[in-house]
Amino acid sequence: MGEEEVVQKRQKAVVLVLRAAALLATAAATIVMALNKETRTFVVATVGTTPVTASITAKFQQTPANVFFVIANAMASNHNLMMIGSDLFGIDYRGFKLPLVAILDMLNAALLSAGVHGAAFMAQLAKNGNSHARWNEICDKFQGYCNRGGIAILASYVGLLVTLGITVVSIVKLLKPKPQPQPLASEIEVP
Amino acid sequence: MAKIRKAVTVILRLIALAATVVAVVIMVTSKETAHVLNLTFTAKFTHTPAFKYYVVAEAIAGVYTIVALLLSSKSLLSRLILILDVVMAMVLTSSISAALAIAQVGKHGNSHAGWLPICGQVPHYCDKLIISLVAGFVAALVYLLLLVYTLRAALSPVFAIKS
Numbered sequence: 001m002g003e004e005e006v007v008q009k010r011q012k013a014v015v016l017v018l019r020a021a022a023l024l025a026t027a028a029a030t031i032v033m034a035l036n037k038e039t040r041t042f043v044v045a046t047v048g049t050t051p052v053t054a055s056i057t058a059k060f061q062q063t064p065a066n067v068f069f070v071i072a073n074a075m076a077s078n079h080n081l082m083m084i085g086s087d088l089f090g091i092d093y094r095g096f097k098l099p100l101v102a103i104l105d106m107l108n109a110a111l112l113s114a115g116v117h118g119a120a121f122m123a124q125l126a127k128n129g130n131s132h133a134r135w136n137e138i139c140d141k142f143q144g145y146c147n148r149g150g151i152a153i154l155a156s157y158v159g160l161l162v163t164l165g166i167t168v169v170s171i172v173k174l175l176k177p178k179p180q181p182q183p184l185a186s187e188i189e190v191p
Numbered sequence: 192m193a194k195i196r197k198a199v200t201v202i203l204r205l206i207a208l209a210a211t212v213v214a215v216v217i218m219v220t221s222k223e224t225a226h227v228l229n230l231t232f233t234a235k236f237t238h239t240p241a242f243k244y245y246v247v248a249e250a251i252a253g254v255y256t257i258v259a260l261l262l263s264s265k266s267l268l269s270r271l272i273l274i275l276d277v278v279m280a281m282v283l284t285s286s287i288s289a290a291l292a293i294a295q296v297g298k299h300g301n302s303h304a305g306w307l308p309i310c311g312q313v314p315h316y317c318d319k320l321i322i323s324l325v326a327g328f329v330a331a332l333v334y335l336l337l338l339v340y341t342l343r344a345a346l347s348p349v350f351a352i353k354s
Binding site: 058059062063068099102103106107109111113114115116118119120122124125126132134135136138160164167168171172174175 | 274284293297345
């Protein structure tokens with residue numbers, strides 16, 4: 001009996017460490033993308049000898065995919081925070097906890113995957129442009145914005161992989177057969 | 192109880208299969224040429240990496256759905272199929288999200304980046320894309336529903352479900 005408890009405690013510790021890693025990764029992605037902003041001044045025209053400058057700002061709010069990225073990562077880190085809190089403080093769901101955690105983890109992984117891939121393909125479009133649609137690339141002018149966006153997307157990918165691992169562990173825990181209590185010899189009915 | 196569970200799973204997988212097939216076929220056959228000021232302007236799905244990824248991902252999910260339907264009778268592989276279902280749900284959500292991100296730029300443009308919308312020049316291409324994206328979204332939703340149903344149905348032999 002003691003050995004089983006030790007194994008269970010070790011499993012709990014592993015899941016807790018994974019959740020902390022996912023929380024760190026998604027929180028970092030949220031913060032880096034949310035603070036992503038770059039302003040550049042360009043010379044637009046020359047009137048006589050004085051150049052006319054215009055300052056253009058690149059913000060994450062200008063791209064709906066990046067807005068979704070920030071929201072998805074914020075929700076994922078919130079979920080991981082809640083799960084770590086409930087693990088540490090032992091809230092009792094009366095036996096419904098395991099499937100609830102598995103379902104929520106799986107939905108969280110799907111949300112995170114959608115967020116990161118939308119932002120990743122928008123970043124690819126910003127970096128390479130699309131000659132067929134006459135869309136110019138913008139990363140040559142806004143290198144800092146693109147670099148920070150890339151870091152945020154990488155962090156979110158790491159969070160996604162870790163969240164996948166947590167989901168698999170939660171589902172495997174859910175599917176493990178629970179030990180059935182053996183009936184007493186006096187209670188067995190002979191049909 | 193097991194029969195109802197299996198029937199619901201098969202129906203959900205069939206709906207997802209139909210949705211992925213529709214998404215792939217319509218996006219692959221969507222092509223339009225527009226003539227604007229002596230320039231010919233062709234719109235195909237191969238011009239955009241996001242749509243190429245969408246077609247490949249939906250095709251993979253469709254093939255996996257067929258395999259899962261054929262293997263659903265064996266209970267040995269049920270755990271593997273469940274894990275692969277999770278992976279496929281994430282692949283589907285990622286592909287639809289990527290395609291939607293690029294399609295939103297194509298429909299509304301992005302004034303901050305100087306990107307003009309293209310749906311004005313190629314309206315039929317855009318309509319077909321909308322149908323394909325809706326089908327892909329339905330496939331992702333159905334896969335998530337399937338997963339939630341499978342995980343909830345795993346409760347019943349283990350302990351009593353609270354109503």
